[in-house]
Amino acid sequence: MKKRKLNFVTASVYALILLAAGSWLSIFTVENANLSTLFSQSNLMYASKFFNGLFGIGEENPAFFNAESWGNAWALTMETLVMSIMATGFATICALLTVVPAARNVADGSLTLVKKWHGRISFGFIRGGYIFSRAVPELVWAMIIIFIFKPGILPGAIALALHNFGILGKLCAEVIEDLDSRPIRNLASSGAGRVQILLYGVLPAALPRFLTYILYRWEVIMRTTIVVGFVGAGGLGQQFKLSMSFFHYTDITLLLFFYLILVFAADFISEKARYFIK
Amino acid sequence: MERNWMSFELHKRKILSLILGLAFAASLFSVEWNSELIHNGGLTTAKQIGLAFFTPDLSGEILILALESSWTTLSYAAAGMSLALIIAFFFGVAASGVMVSGEKNKRLIKPFFRSQLGFMRAIHELVWAWLFVASIGLSPFAAIFALAIPYGGILGRIFADMLEDVPQEPIRALEAAGASKLQALWYGYLPMVRASITSYAMYRFECAVRSSAIMSFVGIGGLGYQIQLSLDDLHYDEVWTFVFFLIILVILIDAWSNQLRKRLIQ
Numbered sequence: 418m419k420k421r422k423l424n425f426v427t428a429s430v431y432a433l434i435l436l437a438a439g440s441w442l443s444i445f446t447v448e449n450a451n452l453s454t455l456f457s458q459s460n461l462m463y464a465s466k467f468f469n470g471l472f473g474i475g476e477e478n479p480a481f482f483n484a485e486s487w488g489n490a491w492a493l494t495m496e497t498l499v500m501s502i503m504a505t506g507f508a509t510i511c512a513l514l515t516v517v518p519a520a521r522n523v524a525d526g527s528l529t530l531v532k533k534w535h536g537r538i539s540f541g542f543i544r545g546g547y548i549f550s551r552a553v554p555e556l557v558w559a560m561i562i563i564f565i566f567k568p569g570i571l572p573g574a575i576a577l578a579l580h581n582f583g584i585l586g587k588l589c590a591e592v593i594e595d596l597d598s599r600p601i602r603n604l605a606s607s608g609a610g611r612v613q614i615l616l617y618g619v620l621p622a623a624l625p626r627f628l629t630y631i632l633y634r635w636e637v638i639m640r641t642t643i644v645v646g647f648v649g650a651g652g653l654g655q656q657f658k659l660s661m662s663f664f665h666y667t668d669i670t671l672l673l674f675f676y677l678i679l680v681f682a683a684d685f686i687s688e689k690a691r692y693f694i695k
Numbered sequence: 696m697e698r699n700w701m702s703f704e705l706h707k708r709k710i711l712s713l714i715l716g717l718a719f720a721a722s723l724f725s726v727e728w729n730s731e732l733i734h735n736g737g738l739t740t741a742k743q744i745g746l747a748f749f750t751p752d753l754s755g756e757i758l759i760l761a762l763e764s765s766w767t768t769l770s771y772a773a774a775g776m777s778l779a780l781i782i783a784f785f786f787g788v789a790a791s792g793v794m795v796s797g798e799k800n801k802r803l804i805k806p807f808f809r810s811q812l813g814f815m816r817a818i819h820e821l822v823w824a825w826l827f828v829a830s831i832g833l834s835p836f837a838a839i840f841a842l843a844i845p846y847g848g849i850l851g852r853i854f855a856d857m858l859e860d861v862p863q864e865p866i867r868a869l870e871a872a873g874a875s876k877l878q879a880l881w882y883g884y885l886p887m888v889r890a891s892i893t894s895y896a897m898y899r900f901e902c903a904v905r906s907s908a909i910m911s912f913v914g915i916g917g918l919g920y921q922i923q924l925s926l927d928d929l930h931y932d933e934v935w936t937f938v939f940f941l942i943i944l945v946i947l948i949d950a951w952s953n954q955l956r957k958r959l960i961q
Binding site for chain 1: 715
């Protein structure tokens with residue numbers, strides 16, 4: 418057994434090295450990428466022009482000296498914040514609604530001592546849904562959603578929620594699988610119904626871990642809000658794209674500044690909140 | 696007094712849930728809930744997209760294209776991750792402060808490198824990609840660098856945390872036997888964090904594949920690029936084919952990394 422374990426690990430390491438080497442090879446040969454052309458004279462000029470633009474060198478009215486742009490960016494920041502909270506909320510609600518049948522120990526009846534004929538089916542179905550929804554990146558969801566909804570923060574929130582629903586669902590289902598089953602079996606054997614088991618058995622024990630995961634996903638969602646904005650789902654990202662297309666580079670500096678503040682604030686708040694419930 | 700405090704401790708999580716719930720409820724008010732939210736004919740489009748899910752385009756041409764772009768996506772991810780690992784190694788070792796001696800030096804060096812790592816990972820990879828495309832033009836390197844920087848930041852931070860949490864006794868034993876800082880790193884720290892850093896890197900690799908797929912958005916090839924092209928042509932059946940390829944790719948790597956993790960962590 419030990420020998421096989423080592424073999425799989427070593428084989429994986431070799432395969433990974435081979436994969437990395439093959440990737441670099443194909444990038445250099447098939448796609449004709451060349452490092453030397455990367456640092457050519459014209460590229461250097463574009464890069465310096467771009468970075469000068471970002472810092473507003475040679476610009477008559479850079480956005481970061483303009484009160485109106487600051488107000489604008491602030492409004493967009495608030496919009497982005499609202500979008501991230503909404504997305505986290507949608508994802509949490511959907512995940513909580515489906516999480517109980519998605520836990521393996523509920524499906525095979527070892528947790529509640531009740532085995533239902535549809536346990537396996539609903540387990541497979543919901544877990545499949547989780548995998549599907551988290552395998553598709555937020556941006557692709559947003560591209561599809563934007564065909565249905567008008568641009569605004571709602572499609573962005575829905576796209577973010579769709580991707581994070583799968584992740585949260587999987588994480589929370591694993592929490593339930595790791596629960597101490599004795600108190601819950603006790604409840605079940607003294608005649609508690611499904612809802613009662615959820616409220617008095619599962620939730621009190623799993624809530625802190627659920628909250629930790631929700632806060633952690635909120636951090637990640639905050640980082641991704643800018644990305645779904647690129648396809649027109651509102652917030653800082655949408656303005657970022659517009660400014661990029663209009664070559665308003667100083668605007669971009671300002672937006673990136675606000676975006677960074679938002680990301681660091683989210684990290685800080687979620688860390689403090691996690692510490693608070695510990 | 697003691698008992699009151701205890702019950703407050705127990706209610707903390709309820710208070711936090713309540714705050715989060717209220718924040719969510721408040722956020723709902725920022726949207727005007729009416730039929731204006733949906734495009735004219737948006738529901739018909741939704742129906743078409745939904746129906747196309749069951750009839751993905753499986754013609755040979757599309758399948759070959761999907762395979763090719765899957766490889767592009769995978770190769771960018773692998774190349775980006777290999778760079779990210781290099782960044783993570785050097786910055787992680789520097790940020791953990793295991794190579795410097797003296798408390799004062801440590802206090803100076805650690806926050807410096809930690810904040811650099813924080814900056815790298817604070818900006819999303821797609822924003823990096825956009826900045827790179829704007830400065831060095833459309834080249835695979837834009838995608839690779841854009842992946843390598845934030846992933847290097849995340850991995851480096853985790854690597855630094857792991858190095859700091861290493862039990863000190865074996866290190867002291869090595870140092871007492873006359874090992875230099877470099878030897879202590881090589882024979883003490885690295886073997887102890889090897890399993891956990893490998894399993895975390897595998898998990899990030901799965902994320903890198905997803906990220907590399909969306910690099911397309913700034914015009915770099917791969918699965919996401921094909922998804923976008925098909926969406927623009929309103930060929931929803933092709934969209935789903937490419938999406939299924941992406942899902943298969945992610946699931947394969949997920950399964951691989953699960954197997955590897957299971958064997959490493961035991």
